[in-house]
Amino acid sequence: MEKRLLKKGLLLAFEGIDGAGKTTQAERLHRLLAEDGWDVIRSKEPTDGQWGLKLRESATAGRLSPQEELDLFIRDRKEHVDTLLDPALRRGQIVIVDRYYFSTAAYQGARGFDPEKILQMNEEFAPPPDLLVFLRCGA
Ligand SMILES: Nc1ncnc2c1ncn2[C@@H]1O[C@H](COP(=O)(O)OP(=O)(O)O)[C@@H](O)[C@H]1O
Numbered sequence: 001m002e003k004r005l006l007k008k009g010l011l012l013a014f015e016g017i018d019g020a021g022k023t024t025q026a027e028r029l030h031r032l033l034a035e036d037g038w039d040v041i042r043s044k045e046p047t048d049g050q051w052g053l054k055l056r057e058s059a060t061a062g063r064l065s066p067q068e069e070l071d072l073f074i075r076d077r078k079e080h081v082d083t084l085l086d087p088a089l090r091r092g093q094i095v096i097v098d099r100y101y102f103s104t105a106a107y108q109g110a111r112g113f114d115p116e117k118i119l120q121m122n123e124e125f126a127p128p129p130d131l132l133v134f135l136r137c138g139a
């Protein structure tokens, strides 16, 4: 059966600390929308692209400086937007992302950068989500 596309895609983002349930909810929503016939894909950040891999390596090889880390998350996101998010949205697909630029505001904000500036910097190139789900969990 032909999958249902939208005129202009939809971007749905899940945010929250590690273990909050982002992957679980993203999978459930993906399954429900796919069962309903929608053309829906899932993605995540950091990605499995060249910059995302570098970021993951740094988690074991020793932490990068705050500036290097911020630069890599931005490069990774630019690649994600150019190669996956923008084309999928243009095709009319629904895209579910596990972490997005709000994570940069929170985590790199915690390393000393101004969260507002981080949001502005990202919104210059990254499409804002149509829906942002922020998962909070009790201690
Ligand atoms: N609503 C929930 N209640 C209890 N446990 C949950 C719930 N959602 C997820 N979990 C469990 O919590 C852990 C972290 O969930 P996960 O979806 O991987 O979080 P995240 O992607 O935010 O790191 C997993 O073991 C998962 O099975």
Ligand SMILES: Cc1cn([C@H]2C[C@H](O)[C@@H](COP(=O)(O)OP(=O)(O)O)O2)c(=O)[nH]c1=O
Binding pocket: 018, 019, 045, 046, 073, 099, 100, 101, 103, 104, 105, 107, 108
């Ligand atoms: C997207 C993003 C993630 N992060 C951090 C949050 C997480 O600790 C880590 C994500 O790594 P990941 O391996 O995806 O962890 P998880 O699956 O548990 O979410 O990177 C940032 O610091 N800045 C960002 O912009």
